[in-house]
Amino acid sequence: MNLRIFFFIKLLVLAFISSASALVIGSDEEEIYIDANFSGKNLLVFGAFYSDPSQARDYKSDILIEVVGPSEDVVIRKKESFFGFWLNSKSVEFNDVPGFYYLSSTNEITNEFLNENNIGLLNKKDTQLIDWSALNIDWGNIRNEKDKESFYDALIRTKEIEDVYRKVNGKIDIIDGNLFRSYIEIPNTVPVGQYKVNLYLIIDNKISNEYSYNFMVTRVGIEEAIYSFSKNYPLIYGLISLLIAILIGWSGAEVFKRFRKV
Amino acid sequence: MSIYLPIAELSVNIFLLLSLGGVVGFLSGMFGLGGGFLMTPILIFMGIPTNVAVATSANQIVASSISGTIGYWRQGLVDFKMGGVLLIGSFFGSILGVWIFSKLVALGQIDTVISILYFSLLTSIGMIMLIESSQVIRDRVRRKTVKRKIHYHNWAHKLPFKIKFYKSKLYISAIPPIIIGFVIGILSATMGIGGTFILIPAMIYFLGMPTSKVIGTSLFQIIFVTALVTLLHATTTFAVDAVLAFFLIISSVIGAQVGVLAANKLRGEEIRALLAIIVLGVATKIALDLLVEPNEIFNISVIRALF
Numbered sequence: 001m002n003l004r005i006f007f008f009i010k011l012l013v014l015a016f017i018s019s020a021s022a023l024v025i026g027s028d029e030e031e032i033y034i035d036a037n038f039s040g041k042n043l044l045v046f047g048a049f050y051s052d053p054s055q056a057r058d059y060k061s062d063i064l065i066e067v068v069g070p071s072e073d074v075v076i077r078k079k080e081s082f083f084g085f086w087l088n089s090k091s092v093e094f095n096d097v098p099g100f101y102y103l104s105s106t107n108e109i110t111n112e113f114l115n116e117n118n119i120g121l122l123n124k125k126d127t128q129l130i131d132w133s134a135l136n137i138d139w140g141n142i143r144n145e146k147d148k149e150s151f152y153d154a155l156i157r158t159k160e161i162e163d164v165y166r167k168v169n170g171k172i173d174i175i176d177g178n179l180f181r182s183y184i185e186i187p188n189t190v191p192v193g194q195y196k197v198n199l200y201l202i203i204d205n206k207i208s209n210e211y212s213y214n215f216m217v218t219r220v221g222i223e224e225a226i227y228s229f230s231k232n233y234p235l236i237y238g239l240i241s242l243l244i245a246i247l248i249g250w251s252g253a254e255v256f257k258r259f260r261k262v
Numbered sequence: 263m264s265i266y267l268p269i270a271e272l273s274v275n276i277f278l279l280l281s282l283g284g285v286v287g288f289l290s291g292m293f294g295l296g297g298g299f300l301m302t303p304i305l306i307f308m309g310i311p312t313n314v315a316v317a318t319s320a321n322q323i324v325a326s327s328i329s330g331t332i333g334y335w336r337q338g339l340v341d342f343k344m345g346g347v348l349l350i351g352s353f354f355g356s357i358l359g360v361w362i363f364s365k366l367v368a369l370g371q372i373d374t375v376i377s378i379l380y381f382s383l384l385t386s387i388g389m390i391m392l393i394e395s396s397q398v399i400r401d402r403v404r405r406k407t408v409k410r411k412i413h414y415h416n417w418a419h420k421l422p423f424k425i426k427f428y429k430s431k432l433y434i435s436a437i438p439p440i441i442i443g444f445v446i447g448i449l450s451a452t453m454g455i456g457g458t459f460i461l462i463p464a465m466i467y468f469l470g471m472p473t474s475k476v477i478g479t480s481l482f483q484i485i486f487v488t489a490l491v492t493l494l495h496a497t498t499t500f501a502v503d504a505v506l507a508f509f510l511i512i513s514s515v516i517g518a519q520v521g522v523l524a525a526n527k528l529r530g531e532e533i534r535a536l537l538a539i540i541v542l543g544v545a546t547k548i549a550l551d552l553l554v555e556p557n558e559i560f561n562i563s564v565i566r567a568l569f
Contacts, residue, residue, distance in 0.1 A: 008338045073566035077370050079559040154560030223268040238496025249328030252515030
């Protein structure tokens with residue numbers, strides 16, 4: 001289905017040849033709907049790049065795909081042992097962290113490169129490189145650098161376990177030298193809202209070209225209707241829940257009364 | 263086949279839900295217990311968030327206690343006046359309980375507090391049931407019948423505001439039932455239970471009510487306490503999951519009716535001893551979760567998201 005689009009893009013790239021390098025992208029999806037049966041989806045991102053028209057095509061150029069989900073505020077709590085009981089004690093509040101983060105590249109990209117270019121929050125091996133002041137964090141009573149790192153690591157780790165933070169290498173297919181295609185796994189645990197896809201063309205460890213576009217993740221179906229109803233009309237929602245309970249409870253007693261008489 | 267729970271925000275197996283509701287309903291019909299004390303911790307073991315488990319259990323108990331009350335009411339075993347007086351206390355107790363609950367959620371301590379409350383509660387219930395049922399079994403083996411006093415005269419008769427409860431043949435102060443109701447209200451709101459297993463002994467031993475009227479009356483007042491708790495949770499913690507409640511209600515109502523039928527045919531003590539062991543097992547699991555060092559000592563909760 002995408003062959004025609006690929007061809008179109010290739011034409012576009014040829015048109016761009018006059019410039020030093022080019023990056024054109026397309027995607028098959030502008031909105032992802034999550035319903036009760038949603039079990040994840042592969043979002044297709046594709047496009048074409050042309051690195052340097054004066055030289056022969058080289059494969060040193062890399063493509064970096066970054067997907068950033070809607071931001072949210074989270075609390076990370078640490079359990080500590082009190083007289084043998086493991087209880088939540090210290091907590092740190094991270095504000096405006098992405099609810100989804102995905103990073104993939106044709107080749108391994110160094111953390112130094114990511115930090116220099118302000119890309120990526122998954123550089124957990126180099127927490128000392130992270131500029132804390134750039135993040136909106138309420139540390140509470142945590143002062144120690146090592147403790148800060150452990151909380152940040154915990155944030156990344158839990159998000160990775162939930163499958164909403166991912167960093168992958170080599171999940172981008174290069175076709176015919178200057179076309180690329182990648183399937184990005186959107187798991188069913190993702191938050192709803194606006195997502196941003198950032199694409200970078202990297203040549204000689206420098207960003208040569210970049211392109212961004214947005215897509216939406218929306219919840220649909222009866223479950224979503226119930227969810228928003230419970231938030232918007234809590235009293236009516238509570239009364240309906242009660243009514244259902246009363247009706248079923250009552251009819252249960254009636255049905256079995258007859259059943260017992262027979 | 264699994265179903266997505268919109269408030270709990272996760273998918274669970276539908277047959278697992280139905281069998282949980284059925285078994286808990288069966289036990290509640292059999293022993294006249296609400297069953298919330300088993301329902302809530304098992305829901306939590308299944309991965310349902312604590313606040314959703316508590317609030318939804320309350321909603322489910324509304325249905326099972328209505329079903330049960332109708333049965334006892336037909337046999338004339340409900341003291342509505344006593345139920346009403348208990349409710350005065352429960353009303354204020356459940357408001358306080360939901361307030362405490364939402365404070366604990368904000369502090370991030372709800373899971374721990376619920377675990378400790380459930381551990382204490384289940385251990386005491388389990389031990390009492392085990393001791394009591396084993397005594398009955400032993401007495402039966404020895405062909406001994408235990409004589410019980412029919413009427414108690416205690417401090418409940420000496421306090422002011424005395425009211426006549428014709429149905430229960432009592433003339434006691436309104437203060438003890440209000441206090442009992444108050445405590446039940448708090449427990450119901452924080453733990454998602456009806457509180458029958460506390461209410462029944464309290465009504466027998468503190469108020470001196472006749473045993474035959476106790477179950478029906480406690481079920482009657484639990485309808486209203488859990489209904490209020492459901493409404494309070496729906497409007498303050500937003501944790502009532504209507505889909506989860508629906509499947510639990512359907513299966514527990516059927517289970518409860520089967521349980522009532524079974525109660526007339528089966529001998530209670532052995533099953534009560536078995537239930538005691540199940541209850542102690544759940545208590546042990548809760549204790550282990552508190553005492554064993556967790557694999558992941560950090561946990562995350564989203565406090566603001568775009569919806």
